[in-house]
Amino acid sequence: MPEARVRDVFRVPVGKPVDLAGVDPAGTPVGPGGKAAGVAATAALGPRLAALQDRLYAASTAGDRRSVLLILQGMDTSGKGGVVAHVVGQFNPSGCRITAFKAPTPEELGHPFLWRIRRALPRPGQIGVFDRSHYEDVLITRVRELVPRRLLGRRYGQINRFEQSLADDGVTVVKVFLHLGFEEQRKRLLARLDDPGKHWKFHPGDIDERALWPAYQHAYELALERCSTDAAPWYVVPADRKWYRNWVISRLLLEHLEDMAPRYPAADFDVAECRARLLAQ
């Protein structure tokens, strides 16, 4: 039986309205149906991911300009950091470039919103990861009304043109919305409060953001429907089950890397002659 293409199951269709309430954040529509099988399946993907990354990096040393950019978005506790630890952690760290975007600094605010994004892009051969991204500039900025609505409205088009330019430059952009349930977020925030080792991850402001849940869901729906393009589609990944989220994103990355099919470059030197020189030393 051929494996279902995860990218076909979770991709947001181009130009269609998005209704997040219609997607079960605890769903497991394809793939392993239980935790033990899911954890094992993800672990089995690790070596395949690392092998493809090795080829991608190797190819870049011979002029292949391609790279991958995984963009992670989602509400607090949706698992962006967990994906970096457990999915991205399966790659060779030397070929990864991970950036966590926080509230913009004064210097960043003095530039166009894509300025800090451009500075963090993966180089050829790299796996880039954004923990939050330029989408914050149409999410919290919309919900909190941080910029005039007129400027906000332009940003979706700016983002689409920017991401098209990335695709043109050989960047495979994989945008993942970690779709978390309202109740599951409560559980995870309470768990942070119950563990003194996790207090540093908690901010009382998280509760204020949570109070704006419907506005955030709406802002995400707009971003997903306006910015899921052929060049850079969005994927809505159920995030209530951590093991499932990790499996889906591992599969997504695998499918994209397999489609890229990076190849080890051929030797540009005389292998037999080098062998002879080495044996003579």
Added chain:
Amino acid sequence: MPEARVRDVFRVPVGKPVDLAGVDPAGTPVGPGGKAAGVAATAALGPRLAALQDRLYAASTAGDRRSVLLILQGMDTSGKGGVVAHVVGQFNPSGCRITAFKAPTPEELGHPFLWRIRRALPRPGQIGVFDRSHYEDVLITRVRELVPRRLLGRRYGQINRFEQSLADDGVTVVKVFLHLGFEEQRKRLLARLDDPGKHWKFHPGDIDERALWPAYQHAYELALERCSTDAAPWYVVPADRKWYRNWVISRLLLEHLEDMAPRYPAADFDVAECRARLLAQ
């Protein structure tokens, strides 16, 4: 039985002459004596390393300025990249900053040799890793006579002052020389030639460098003896056995992190009140 402190076994004593010929690159003076036990012991250290890294990062969010900088030096094929993949890969990648230093670019050559190094330092809470480093500026530059001997002689002192300043700033510097045998390097280079998937890692120039092996060993001896300081000691790690090298460096990092004893910061908010607010939402 208390575990032997790896740092005491492999540290280069301050101010003593170094004789690399007297150190067995295939030796396993402490710790596991065989591959299976060594691989298992390293795997068991992974969760302990990640847990300490989590504390170090957490502490940085509350003002702890400390960080770790692992510096890897060694001849071609000595395993610098392997350490990044298999030892550094045990950490959460989001808290790592890895830099591979290549031959300096024209821009880098237009600055003092420590310029590019300062730009790659770990931030508070991070584990920084240098795959090659400022030591290249007293190694290949000495062997290849790329700078006047007079300037070269000054660099050891500059390096020591620089590393002292890092220590003053809270950076725990762990400098590892991967001590590889001449015959083992030949084997590894031949293995690269025998595997088309590894041709991209091979450069005919590697054979020319290998021809200068004694000069490199001497340059390393000088760097180790002049720059092993109390603030930033050197460790000579036997590198012929990959599993042993990985275990030693994992232990070295563990011992340093344990000595740093980073602590989770206390909550700066009212936990009970936040819990009540969450339950009311």
